Amino acid sequence: MAIEEIRVCGTVQGVGFRPTVYRLAKACGLYGDVCNDGQGVLIRASGSEAAITKFVARLQQECPPLARIQQLVRTPYEGELNFNNFVISSSVSNTIKTEITPDAATCPQCQQEIFDPFSRFYRYPFTNCTHCGPRLSILRAIPYDRCNTSMSAFAMCPECEKDYHNVENRRFHAQPVACHTCGPIAWLERADGKPVTASMFSMLDDVDAVCTLLQKGQIVAIKGLGGFHLACDATQETAVQKLRQRKRRYHKPFALMARDLTVIKEYCTVNAKERELLVSPTAPIVLMQAIRKKQLAPSVAPGQNTLGFMLPNTPLHHLILRRMNRPIVLTSGNISNEPQCINNNDAQDKLGTIADYFLLHNREIINRVDDSVLRVVGDKVQTIRRARGYAPTPINLPPGFHNVPQILAMGSELKNTFCLLREGQAILSQHLGDLEDAAAFNAFQDTLNLYLNLFEHKPEAIVIDLHPEYLSSKLGKELATANQIKLYPIQHHHAHIAACMAENGIPLDSPPVLGIALDGLGYGTDSTLWGGEFILADYRRFKRLATFKPVAMIGGTQAIYQPWRNTYAQLIAADVWDNYQQQYADLEIIQFLKNKPLQLLNQLMQKGINSPSTSSVGRLFDAIAAAIGICREECSYEGQAAIEMEALVDINSLNNNKEVVTYPFNFRFLDSIYCIDSSPMWRPLLNDLQQQIPQPVIAAKFHQSLADTITVMVNRLCQENTINQVALTGGVFQNSILLEQVTKCLQILGINVLTHSLVPANDGGISLGQAVIAAAQSMT
Incomplete structure (x- = not known):
């Protein structure tokens, strides 16, 4: 009889991992227990060596949809196990090393339940299970237990409690589990403060009424998963123009949401990879070629030949769009350049002159998370904005970076993200916007503090951009001085190139690559503004060649x-x-x-x-x-x-x-x-x-x-x-035509071309590059 301790690290909390462990352990005839702790999931198992090996193999093969096993380590257990069965034990709080799961779009089973009149989740806008629902957006602390989320305000009813404790149920230990009886509620309000009455429009409930309002040309502010959105009918030019004028967003393309792929295909060509992205648990906005078989309001995306579509990512959105046969505009709920509103009072104050109606709810949003934006160039996915569904999933660092010190990289001024480095991984924040706006800079500081606390991250060094006027750089200097830790100022384009190298797995001590960094501008080592650079670079140093x-x-x-x-x-x-x-x-x-x-x-x-x-x-x-x-x-x-x-x-x-x-x-x-x-x-x-x-x-x-x-x-x-290796980076390489033409020309010459996929080529990827350069320099 063998007794083993099995440590599983990765995205293994809040994703139905422990129930899977329980089910498989029982099937393999094992005794012992499983629990969550700060490092991930800990399993203690007693049984024959063959049974434990079979269990481990099945665990890796039958991993839950949202789980990601980063590391699985088996060691002999020296103590005694006094179990005559296999059980799920309470969570243990210790040093935080586990991953936080991103918010995930509504799974097919939950979708089916919200439209099933015989389900107790029928038309419930906050339905979720271990395969889907809010994660980062509601999280205050690790481990991911209900008491550490904004769902702690809602006591479970007996039915939900029964589901929560039933290991055979899909909602076993689903922390945000709730229903009509015990969970958050959504309601409709008029922006002018007058009462909303059922006689104003035919409706099943307040959520269904939003569809009628949109069809009538109204603008509705909708509190979603990670923030507010502003919505209107995308086929009504008057409504779209009204939204543009009120929001003061005069030309930038609006994001669109459609009920299903059938609706999207009336306006865009959708290839296999784009379809895969749209229906995935990440449910990002996907930029696709417009075909406009049906008339879309011209003001939706002026001067563009692409449209950015997403599918509903919460039950709330599925319910709103059930009767909607055409797309809606769904753009961030903010005044241009400010961060997205996340609480009801702030939204009513700031969006009251934009929206005609508000669809509000009483589940607190802890972490502001905007929509991710991706596109497919050639046959490769390109990330334009990394946020909902992706952050804060860590990026594994290349060989040579496994013993890096804890490092905080502050990112750039525009399209900001920050990056935490620890134990061979880079944790990028969600997209935080342009810090030149005071509200965005305040939100940046709040999110930074939240991440440092969530991950118990204690930086041994701080990394900033060379530009002396970037607010992120100024704050980084203050933090380094206050904590008496080393400060690394890193050149902007070197960071772009290093980010591209890191996400492509280029090992620490590899020979230099030729980086082509083309963008709007970045501060050069000669105190001039660079933006069209050919740079010989490795992780530690660089030389400008052209x-x-x-x-x-x-x-x-x-x-x-x-x-x-x-x-x-x-x-x-x-x-x-x-x-x-x-x-x-x-x-x-x-x-x-x-x-x-x-x-x-x-x-x-x-x-x-x-x-x-x-x-x-x-x-x-x-x-x-x-x-x-x-x-x-x-x-x-x-x-x-x-x-x-x-x-x-x-x-x-x-x-x-x-x-x-x-x-x-x-x-x-x-x-x-x-x-x-x-x-x-x-x-x-x-x-x-x-x-x-x-x-x-x-x-x-x-x-x-x-x-x-x-x-x-x-x-x-x-x-x-x-x-013989070239990295293409910088915001200019988000131009798909230039990227494809340069890539094709270089490949004809037999040159290996590195491009971005996991992080943006724009300044949203800078913090990753800053972090790995500082790590490399610290290890010399």
Whole structure:
């Protein structure tokens, strides 16, 4: 007779793991017990060695849907086991090493129950089980027990208690289990405070009434899983426009939700991988090619050829959409740039001028969790925003990082996430937004404190971006000083490249890769703004080998939101403005620029007043877009011009690129590094405009020209430095056309290409890169 202690680490709490252990142990004839503790799940088992081995094998094969076994260790048990059966023991609190399960979309069984009139969960909007429901969003502490969640406010009724304690039941130890009798409730309120009466519309209940309101063109604020959303009928232009004006989100595409895949397929093409993402427990927003078989309000996604759809992820949303045969807009419940509202009073205060009605509930949201956004590029999933369904699932670090110290990386200023490093894993926070907004920065600090407490994380070092004005960097410095721990300032683009290396499993002591980091901007080691970089990098150090020619950002931040400023700066940098304003005087862009205060702009550039130089490829995209008439005057969000230009690209021109004459770039050797100069491309581009070549063709030519230029530069650098591995990173590589073209060109040359999948290529992935660089440097 053998007695063993079996330690299971990973995502094993709150996912029906202990009931599975119980069922399998009984089936294998074992005695002993299983419990949750801070490290995961601990099993003590007595039986024949063959029976225990069979049990362990079945446990790995029959793991519950949301569980993930990271490590399973068997050791002989030295003590005595006084069990004549197999039981589930109470949780034990000790050092926190276990993983926290992300929130999971409603499982098929719970979906069936909420629409079954004979089920006690019929039309109950908070139905869940161990296979689905809230996790991170309601969690205050580990272990994941009801007393440590916002469900502690609701005492279970006898029926729920019976399910909770029945090991054969799907709801055995499902911490948020509840029903109509004992659980949270949802109710409808008018924004103007007047009473809601049943005579106003036909309805089964308040949740069902939301569908009627949406169909009537009303805007409803809905308290969901990890925050509030604002909803309206996506086919009614008046309603969508009203939402845009009230929310002050004038152009950025809205996310959509549809009842089922059948509805989505009326508006988008859906391939197998996209379908898999949509119906998965993570239920993210998936960006897909629009086909618009049916009419969608034009204001839903202006200037786009993709639509971002998700399926209902809670019973509440399933019930709202039961009668809805068309999509709804479901966008974050906030005023632009502020964090999503999570409590009722705050929502009524901030969203009262936007929404006509509120669907509220009384289950507290502890952790704000926005919707995740993904897309499929080629055959690979690309994460745009990592949040609900994914955070805080840890990312396993590559070989060599298993004994890393505890490290806290503070992330960037925009699209912020932070990262905790411990025991060979990186725990990335959910997307926290742009910290330049005071409310977002406060939410960032609250979430950081929650994570540090949840994981009992005591950083031995703190990592920040080099930029001296980033709020995340300033806070990181304060924390490092207050706790007297080491501070690592890390260059922005090195962090981008390291993040790409880490998620692709590149071992710690591997030879350097060539990283191509293209983005809006990042602070360089020379105190200038970088954004078009070719960098030789490993985890510890980097060397800048090539860059795009620096060009002034006239007006600083204004250049991000007024693309024409970048066009003018490019023409001045190319030293062609004086000639071209006569030669191309008939072109709209030239006439447009002539009407701007050019003398003042020239003085700003000459004197270096609020016109920092940047090698940013993001700003080059803005310059081209403005030149051909896309978002020329202004953008309402960063990258709008580039995104709309990508949507315009004539795919036929790309597919026939051998017949297309691309725009030329120059290569120079300047200050010991290569410099890519876009000056030569302006004459042929303006010629195309003069010959009235369509925008989509010019957009295609620019994308192909840039891809070809990057390929030539990479080929040269790889040969000179004996490299065969290239990492593509930075927000510009969220452009699927550029990413596919560059990847294809480099693979033809036999170069191994690393791209992002688990974390965003944009600044949402920066904190992972910061953390692994600091870990590597600390181990030298």
